Every structure is written in structure tokens, then in C-alpha cells.
Amino acid sequence: MRQYAVINLENTDKVIFSQVNQSSAQTMRRNLANTQGLISWSTEPSFITNGSLPIIGSVMTHSEALELMSSSEWSEPMPE
Numbered sequence: 001m002r003q004y005a006v007i008n009l010e011n012t013d014k015v016i017f018s019q020v021n022q023s024s025a026q027t028m029r030r031n032l033a034n035t036q037g038l039i040s041w042s043t044e045p046s047f048i049t050n051g052s053l054p055i056i057g058s059v060m061t062h063s064e065a066l067e068l069m070s071s072s073e074w075s076e077p078m079p080e
Contacts (some may be wrong), residue, residue: 004065005055014053019045
């Protein structure tokens with residue numbers, strides 16, 4: 001089961017990209033303010049397990065991540 005977490009973009013140097021589904025900091029989904037990014041994985045990465053990468057909030061399921069991505073901080077409103 002894929003899991004998701006939000007991190008501060010200033011901490012991308014702590015991400016071991018071979019352990020997540022993103023290939024680099026440039027391929028992460030980012031919030032509109034360009035301050036946070038979303039990472040995902042199928043097997044929990046060592047940097048999450050050992051706490052060396054602080055996450056914002058808690059680890060999320062797919063549906064929780066989709067809900068976050070649809071929020072005003074992460075998505076532009078659809079034109080009417």
C-alpha cells in the first residue's frame with residue numbers, strides 16, 4: 001500500500017530518492033507557495049523510520065493525500 005508524507009522543501013537533501021516514488025526534488029508535487037512537497041512510497045523509507053527527515057503532520061493514505069492535494073494550499077481553484 002502506498003503511503004504519503006508532506007515535507008518542507010528545505011529538507012529535500014535528507015530524502016533518499018531511491019527509497020521513494022519520486023526521482024528528484026523536481027518531480028515532487030509542491031504546494032502553491034512552493035514551500036512543501038509530497039513524497040510517496042510502498043516500503044517505508046529509512047529516513048522516515050529513523051526520523052532523520054521531519055514530516056509535516058502524519059503519514060497519509062492515498063485518499064488523505066488526494067484530499068490534501070485538492071485543498072486551496074495545493075491547488076488553484078477551477079475557473080467558473
